[in-house]
Structure formats: structure tokens, C-alpha cells
Amino acid sequence: MDKIEHIGIAVHNLEKANVMYAALLGVEHYKIEEVASEGVRTSFFKVGESKIELLEATSKESPIAKFLAKKGEGIHHIAYAVEDIHAAMQDLAEKGFTLLNQEPKKGADNKWVAFLHPKTAGGVLVELCAERVD
Numbered sequence: 001m002d003k004i005e006h007i008g009i010a011v012h013n014l015e016k017a018n019v020m021y022a023a024l025l026g027v028e029h030y031k032i033e034e035v036a037s038e039g040v041r042t043s044f045f046k047v048g049e050s051k052i053e054l055l056e057a058t059s060k061e062s063p064i065a066k067f068l069a070k071k072g073e074g075i076h077h078i079a080y081a082v083e084d085i086h087a088a089m090q091d092l093a094e095k096g097f098t099l100l101n102q103e104p105k106k107g108a109d110n111k112w113v114a115f116l117h118p119k120t121a122g123g124v125l126v127e128l129c130a131e132r133v134d
């Protein structure tokens with residue numbers, strides 16, 4: 001892993017959370033983006049070389065809606081930047097981590113992403129993210 005790219009945080013209301021996080025972090029969010037395929041609306045804050053990604057559900061079937069119902073607001077995933085996402089996925093699968101998607105998919109912020117099941121990653125949903133797929 002190259003660095004922590006971002007930390008994903010589930011919130012009930014993106015507008016309210018944006019105000020609180022702007023006060024907390026001392027910066028405004030720099031974009032809001034909907035990822036229809038995941039049923040989420042996201043906003044991003046820059047914190048040094050990493051980012052905070054706030055996630056709001058856009059439907060009841062959204063994984064974020066289910067997470068909020070079960071656990072409430074809080075840290076949803078940690079995203080690590082990788083250079084070669086295919087190589088990282090293969091390497092981690094060989095080490096026994098369970099991939100939630102077998103091919104990288106288009107995520108928020110123009111990234112290619114893949115997720116590891118929390119059960120095989122110490123209870124934390126892990127996102128791998130890369131600038132491009134080769």
C-alpha cells in the first residue's frame with residue numbers, strides 16, 4: 001500500500017455533516033459526487049495528503065443505509081492507494097483475503113476501486129484504490 005488515500009465515514013445527512021466536518025477540519029469540502037451504482041452521495045475533504053470521504057445513502061438498499069441501520073454513523077472503510085490494483089488484488093487474494101469484487105470498478109473521485117471483506121481484514125472494510133487500470 002502506498003498511503004492512506006482516504007477514510008470513508010457514513011453519515012445520515014450529508015449537508016449537516018459537511019458543516020460539522022468543515023468546522024472540525026478547518027476546510028470546506030471540495031466536491032460532492034453521487035455514485036449511483038453504489039447508492040451513495042459523497043463529499044470529499046482534503047487533509048494533508050489524505051482525504052475524508054463522507055457517505056450518505058441515496059436508497060434503502062444502499063450498503064450505507066444498511067451500515068447506518070446496524071452501526072450508526074462512523075468510520076465505514078479505510079482506502080489505501082495502490083499503484084497496480086490488479087497486482088494488489090491478486091497478491092491479497094493469494095494471502096487469503098476475500099475480495100468483494102473480482103474486477104476493479106469505477107468508484108468516486110475518478111478512482112478504480114476494489115473492496116476486501118471485513119471478516120478477513122480484522123473487522124475493517126478495506127478499499128484499494130488506483131488512479132488507473134492497465
Ligand code: ZN
Pocket residue numbers: 006007008053077079127
Ligand atoms: Zn472510499
